[in-house]
Amino acid sequence: MTVRIIYLQLQCVWSIAKKNIRIYYSKGPVVIFGIMFPIFLFLSFIIGRELSLSFLMPGLLGMTLFFTSTAISPAIIPWETQAKTLERLMSCPVTIPTIILGDILASFIFGVLITTVPIIIGLILGMTVAFPVIFALSIVLAAFCFSSLGLIFSATPTSLPSNVMMLSSMIKFPLIFISGIFIPLHQLPVWGQAFSYISPLTYFTDIARHSIEGKGRLPIVIDLLLLLAFTVLFLMIAIWLHKKTMPKRI
Numbered sequence: 001m002t003v004r005i006i007y008l009q010l011q012c013v014w015s016i017a018k019k020n021i022r023i024y025y026s027k028g029p030v031v032i033f034g035i036m037f038p039i040f041l042f043l044s045f046i047i048g049r050e051l052s053l054s055f056l057m058p059g060l061l062g063m064t065l066f067f068t069s070t071a072i073s074p075a076i077i078p079w080e081t082q083a084k085t086l087e088r089l090m091s092c093p094v095t096i097p098t099i100i101l102g103d104i105l106a107s108f109i110f111g112v113l114i115t116t117v118p119i120i121i122g123l124i125l126g127m128t129v130a131f132p133v134i135f136a137l138s139i140v141l142a143a144f145c146f147s148s149l150g151l152i153f154s155a156t157p158t159s160l161p162s163n164v165m166m167l168s169s170m171i172k173f174p175l176i177f178i179s180g181i182f183i184p185l186h187q188l189p190v191w192g193q194a195f196s197y198i199s200p201l202t203y204f205t206d207i208a209r210h211s212i213e214g215k216g217r218l219p220i221v222i223d224l225l226l227l228l229a230f231t232v233l234f235l236m237i238a239i240w241l242h243k244k245t246m247p248k249r250i
Contacts, residue, residue: 009094009095012094012102013098014102014105015102016089016098016099016101016103016106017102017103017106017109018106020072020076020103020107021106021110024075024079024106027079030110035067035068035114038063038066038067042059042060042063053125053126053127054127054214055213057118057208057212058205059180060118060122061115061118061119061139061208062176062181062204062205062208063176063181064114064118065111065143065204066142066146066175066201066204067172068110068114069107069110069143069147070107070146070147070149070172071107071111071150072147073106073107073147073148073149073153073154074150074151074153074154074161074164074165074167074168075165076103076106076107077103077154077242077246078154078158078159078160079161081159082159082160082161086246090246099246100151100238103151104144104150104238105147107150108143108144108147111143111146111147112140112143128212129212130211130212130214131210131220132211134207134220135207135211135212137224138204138208138211138227139204141227141228141231142204142227145227145234146201148238149200150168151238151242152234152237152238152241153171155238155241155245156245157245157246157248175199175201176201179199179202179205180196180206180209180217181205184217185206186217200227200231203226203230204223206218207223207224207227
C-alpha cells in the first residue's frame with residue numbers, strides 16, 4: 001500500500017512538472033533572467049579580453065546552470081497564487097512536498113536542458129572534460145540544488161512574482177561574484193574566499209574547473225559531498241517554509 005501511495009505521488013510530481021513546463025517555460029521573466037541575462041553578463045566579461053576556452057567554460061556553465069535553474073522555481077507559486085490556480089491544486093489529493101517537488105522538477109529540467117547548449121558548443125570548439133561521469137553527476141546535482149534554492153525564495157506569501165524575483169536577484173547576484181565564476185577562488189581576497197564557502201555555486205564551479213581546466217580549489221569528492229549537503233538542506237527548508245506559508249495563500 002505504501003509503495004502504491006509513493007508511486008501515485010510520483011505521478012503527481014511529474015504531472016505538476018509537465019504543467020509547469022507547458023505554462024512557464026515561455027514566460028518573459030524566465031527567458032530574460034534565465035537565458036538572456038547570463039548571456040549578456042558573460043559577454044560583457046569576455047569582450048576585449050584574451051582568455052582561454054578552458055578558463056571561460058567553467059564560469060559560463062556555472063552561471064548558466066545557476067541562472068536557468070533558479071529562473072522558474074521562485075516564480076511558479078506566486079504566479080499560481082495570482083491566477084487562483086494554487087487553490088485548485090491544493091484541493092487535489094496531493095501533499096505540499098509533492099507540489100514542491102513538481103515545481104523543482106520543472107526548474108531542474110529547464111536548467112539541465114539549457115546548460116547542455118554551451119557544453120555542446122564547447123565540445124565542438126575543442127573543450128575536453130577530464131571526468132565526464134563526475135561532471136555530468138555534478139550538473140544533475142547542482143541543477144536540483146539551485147532549483148530547491150529557488151523554492152526557498154518563493155516561500156514569501158505574496159502573489160506578486162516581481163517581489164520574489166527582486167528578492168532572488170538580491171541573493172543570486174552577489175553569489176556569482178564570490179563563487180569562482182569570473183575570478184578563480186585563489187585569486188579572491190581573504191574575505192571573498194571566506195564567503196565563497198557558503199555558496200553552493202562555488203562547489204559546482206570548482207568541479208567544472210577540475211574537469212575542464214584541470215585544477216580546482218577543493219578535492220572533487222569534497223565538492224560533491226558539500227553540493228549534496230546543500231541540496232538536502234535547501235529541499236528540507238523549502239518544504240518546511242511552504243508548509244507554513246502555502247495555506248496563507250488561499
